[in-house]
Amino acid sequence: MADEHETESKAWAIEAAAAEAASRAAEEVHRPPVVPMERVVDREDIERGERAGRRRSQEPGFPRFFAELNLGLILTAFAIVAFKTPNHFAFGGTSGVSVILSTLFPTLPVGVFMWIINAILVILGFIFLERKAILWSVFASFALSAYVSLFELFIPTDVSMTGDMWLDLCFAVILPALGSAIVFDIGASTGGTDILAMILKRRTTLEIGRALLLVDIGIVTIAAFLYGPRVGLYCVLGLFAKTLVVDKAIESIHLRKVCTIICAEPRKVEEFIVKHLNRTATISRGYGAFSGKCVTVIMSVLSRREAVQLRRYTREIDPGAFITIVDSSEIVGKGFRGTN
Numbered sequence: 001m002a003d004e005h006e007t008e009s010k011a012w013a014i015e016a017a018a019a020e021a022a023s024r025a026a027e028e029v030h031r032p033p034v035v036p037m038e039r040v041v042d043r044e045d046i047e048r049g050e051r052a053g054r055r056r057s058q059e060p061g062f063p064r065f066f067a068e069l070n071l072g073l074i075l076t077a078f079a080i081v082a083f084k085t086p087n088h089f090a091f092g093g094t095s096g097v098s099v100i101l102s103t104l105f106p107t108l109p110v111g112v113f114m115w116i117i118n119a120i121l122v123i124l125g126f127i128f129l130e131r132k133a134i135l136w137s138v139f140a141s142f143a144l145s146a147y148v149s150l151f152e153l154f155i156p157t158d159v160s161m162t163g164d165m166w167l168d169l170c171f172a173v174i175l176p177a178l179g180s181a182i183v184f185d186i187g188a189s190t191g192g193t194d195i196l197a198m199i200l201k202r203r204t205t206l207e208i209g210r211a212l213l214l215v216d217i218g219i220v221t222i223a224a225f226l227y228g229p230r231v232g233l234y235c236v237l238g239l240f241a242k243t244l245v246v247d248k249a250i251e252s253i254h255l256r257k258v259c260t261i262i263c264a265e266p267r268k269v270e271e272f273i274v275k276h277l278n279r280t281a282t283i284s285r286g287y288g289a290f291s292g293k294c295v296t297v298i299m300s301v302l303s304r305r306e307a308v309q310l311r312r313y314t315r316e317i318d319p320g321a322f323i324t325i326v327d328s329s330e331i332v333g334k335g336f337r338g339t340n
Contacts, residue, residue: 068186073140075179076190077147078155083172085110085157087165088231090223091172091238092216094118094141094192095148100222109157111149118145118192125195128203134195140183141191169234173241181249251329257307258328259300261314262286263321266296272313273298277306301331 080095088103090096098113105113118141125134155161160168183190197212220239224232261269266283273281281300288295302310307325314321 065186065188068182069136069140069188070143072179072181072183073144073190074147075182076176077144077151079172079175079179080110080148081151081155081157082161083168083175086160087168087172087234088223088227089169089172089238090219090235091242092193092212092219094121096216096219096223100219100226103226109149109152111145111152114145114148115142118142121192121195124199128199129195134198136188137191137195137198139191140189141195144190144192165234169238173238173245177242177245177249180246181253184246184250185253254329254331255304256328256331257302257304258326259298259302259307259310260324260326261298261300261310261321262295263298263314263318263323265317266298268317269298269310269314273300273310276313277302277310279306301328 076095083089084091084095085099085102088099090099094114094117095110097117098110101113102108102110122134122138122141125138162168180190193212193215216239220232220235223235263269270281270283273279279300279302281298284297284299286295286297287293300310311323311325314323
């Protein structure tokens with residue numbers, strides 16, 4: 001009996017192993033190939049893609065860095081002179097304090113007070129911080145003050161440019177937000193209260209964001225008492241809108257498209273991504289929940305323009321392809337510049 005039982009157990013094990021092997025063989029027949037890129041494209045294509053990835057991940061050179069920094073400062077300075085000062089919009093920061101001081105001391109323009117405040121902050125920065133850490137913040141502080149003084153020579157600050165307070169508020173928020181986003185994108189700052197934030201971070205245990213927000217709220221409160229509730233409410237709107245618009249602008253600059261594709265011609269899509277877009281992709285297997293079929297899943301992170309090209313090409317070769325494209329502004333890794 002024991003021998004018969006052992007024989008039956010062995011037979012059952014053999015049958016189970018055979019069934020499993022047959023199942024694996026059948027699965028391999030229907031399993032789509034996942035081929036390394038070296039077999040899909042030649043070495044020259046791969047090296048070209050690697051070079052393109054290195055270029056994309058590099059920080060901007062000095063000429064571009066300097067040009068973008070000044071562009072951001074010019075946009076901010078223009079908004080201060082053309083839209084903030086005539087309407088007494090004091091959202092916070094050195095420009096908000098300068099607008100209030102220019103009202104209390106009307107003989108001096110906003111630009112002069114920005115020079116004074118930024119000079120004080122720079123001196124404090126040199127006292128409490130390493131000089132290398134605040135080099136570009138010092139330049140940005142004085143450059144912004146210079147641009148404000150320059151615009152004041154050509155743009156009247158005692159009358160609204162548009163005559164519409166609401167329209168002025170929109171541009172008083174959008175232009176500095178765009179300027180700040182450009183500056184932050186290259187790893188710099190607009191100076192001013194950023195130096196104060198660096199000092200607080202280095203020398204105290206205060207939460208920087210909360211401390212600066214309280215300062216801005218204090219400036220808005222003073223503006224409300226000084227200019228009346230109507231202007232004060234505009235300043236409150238501007239303060240919160242500025243934060244939202246800056247964040248949105250920064251996200252827009254860093255925005256990338258995460259594309260996931262399941263189609264009947266995965267090999268062609270891989271070749272298109274590597275050869276034409278100079279990008280790479282992650283290839284994996286997936287299974288349909290209803291069909292149970294094994295499919296090739298292609299995932300690649302692209303720019304907006306590249307995502308449009310990939311979608312168009314995929315639809316041309318396979319009109320029934322399944323494509324998902326998701327926005328992401330937090331892409332960190334080879335071939336991408338991490339958010340600062």
